[in-house]
Amino acid sequence: AQKITQTQPGMFVQEKEAVTLDCTYDTSDQSYGLFWYKQPSSGEMIFLIYQGSYDEQNATEGRYSLNFQKARKSANLVISASQLGDSAMYFCAIKTSGTYKYIFGTGTRLKVLA
Amino acid sequence: EAEVAQSPRYKITEKSQAVAFWCDPISGHATLYWYRQILGQGPELLVQFQDESVVDDSQLPKDRFSAERLKGVDSTLKIQPAELGDSAMYLCASSIGQFLSEAFFGQGTRLTVV
Numbered sequence: 001a002q003k004i005t006q007t008q009p010g011m012f013v014q015e016k017e018a019v020t021l022d023c024t025y026d027t028s029d030q031s032y033g034l035f036w037y038k039q040p041s042s043g044e045m046i047f048l049i050y051q052g053s054y055d056e057q058n059a060t061e062g063r064y065s066l067n068f069q070k071a072r073k074s075a076n077l078v079i080s081a082s083q084l085g086d087s088a089m090y091f092c093a094i095k096t097s098g099t100y101k102y103i104f105g106t107g108t109r110l111k112v113l114a
Numbered sequence: 115e116a117e118v119a120q121s122p123r124y125k126i127t128e129k130s131q132a133v134a135f136w137c138d139p140i141s142g143h144a145t146l147y148w149y150r151q152i153l154g155q156g157p158e159l160l161v162q163f164q165d166e167s168v169v170d171d172s173q174l175p176k177d178r179f180s181a182e183r184l185k186g187v188d189s190t191l192k193i194q195p196a197e198l199g200d201s202a203m204y205l206c207a208s209s210i211g212q213f214l215s216e217a218f219f220g221q222g223t224r225l226t227v228v
Binding site for chain 2: 046102106
């Protein structure tokens with residue numbers, strides 16, 4: 001079975017600073033994808049970044065980057081130059097070629113301070 | 115920009131009544147998901163469609179929940195009868211295929227059962 005663990009229920013970061021949100025995963029499949037989503041208070045889930053298990057380089061999308069450490073089974077999200085609008089819930093998810101469904105973690109609530 | 119449409123955004127219903135949610139995925143997306151998200155938790159998959167076929171409904175409470183995707187396009191999720199514990203956000207998502215591609219979510223339907 002697949003599992004995502006997010007151990008930080010809440011995080012604070014000062015505006016313009018970088019922050020790392022932790023995510024560890026468990027799967028026996030060799031082919032899988034790791035995803036990060038942002039959920040503002042309005043409720044919609046916004047896709048941020050994707051990392052494939054066979055990708056050798058860490059994924060980056062603008063201010064978002066994914067610190068992928070396959071041996072440690074971790075896929076931490078790094079947000080650089082935090083903005084007030086980054087305040088939201090952040091969910092890590094895994095999807096494997098075995099089940100093709102997204103399994104989500106419990107999320108981390110990020111608060112950016114002015 | 116293409117998006118997943120859901121309606122209604124909010125629904126208040128009395129216990130034991132029937133309720134239905136509608137989802138229209140992004141055009142061309144073969145895979146459609148219904149997730150339930152209880153406040154403070156990550157989304158949990160209720161049902162997954164590939165075109166018009168159900169590929170995973172293992173977590174769908176089939177005694178009261180039903181889902182269909184006629185013609186492989188839009189989808190309806192029904193609850194009958196609603197129970198107090200069904201109060202949650204119901205999220206619909208679609209992806210271009212079952213393989214390792216990101217899912218795009220709608221804005222969700224926030225259900226309150228009183």
